[in-house]
Amino acid sequence: MTAPALVALAHGSRDPRSAETIQALVAEVRAMRPDLRIETAFLELSKPTFGSVVDKLVKAGYDEIVVVPLLLTEAYHAKVDVPRAIAEATSRHDDLEIRATAVLGLENVFLEVLDRRLRTALKEARVRELDALVLAAAGSSDQLANQAVARLARMWSAKHRLPTVAAYASAAPPATGEAVRQFRAEGRRHIAVGSLFLAPGTLPDRAAELALEAGAVAVSAPLGADPEVARTILARYAVGAVELVPV
Incomplete structure (x- = not known):
């Protein structure tokens, strides 16, 4: 058959x-x-x-x-x-x-993919120190979907022992730029962004742009x-x- x-x-x-x-x-x-x-x-x-x-x-x-x-x-x-x-x-x-x-x-193993992508971005930006992370996702009007991203951000935080927040490219706050600025307001200066997107496109580009404008030191590529x-x-x-x- x-x-x-x-x-x-x-x-x-x-x-x-x-x-x-x-x-x-x-x-x-x-x-x-x-x-x-x-x-x-x-x-x-x-x-x-x-x-x-x-x-x-x-x-x-x-x-x-x-x-x-x-x-x-x-x-x-x-x-x-x-x-x-x-x-x-x-x-x-x-x-x-x-x-x-x-x-x-949002499989736990995707955090390993995120880490690989982020290590590449940090190497390219010659960044060796981090004091905060932002997990950037598409965002949704469905709060359960956003909560799933927030849970993954908490797991990523625990894995690296760094303060981590979820941010969204549309439909829900905070945007990546807002998340980075909030960390900077707390005195953190080495903030990296992990792109929880499957592929490149308008939303990941916008999330990266806002994060870098706000002072992020690196933004990873999507999972790919x-x-x-x-x-x-x-x-x-x-x-x-x-x-x-x-x-």
Whole structure:
């Protein structure tokens, strides 16, 4: 029996760097599981669209698809956009089963990815001392999503024994610049920012710009095409594939 296809479903962006990074991440997943049919799709703003990818897979003979939403929080896109896209695609194909997994989420192992990205940024900026951290995320009108980021910031703080706050690029305070300025008001001068974004784009750029203007000494790159993120995608797929097995 053919294993279900895996569709890594990202939001999409007008910034071409975003789609390039997502494609590189999915290439990491393919390298780990060359036996699987793995496709990239986007909800909007980038191509290929989810509907076109589903059509291609159905034409290739797949009747089971596991969708892994490449989202870091359970907010609007996960709760509304993903189910809507799946319902639309399913309605066009008889006998097609599509199972959406949990989003990537905020896995503890992502802190290791953040650390690697931040070490690179600190080395490039020739910074050897830190006295505070800011965890920059997209932000959401969904307070549970923001609280999940804040919890990860507390874990990052405990790991490095440094004061750490979460900041958001949209929809919720504080912005990264505000967070950096607050630390500076407390007398801290070596403040670094970890970018809790999956790929480059307008929001990460804005978060970095505000942080540097406020006096941050370094801002890390987004998580990007990291093997740990790729392994998380495969872990989500494994659960979704099992759920498709008839009982």
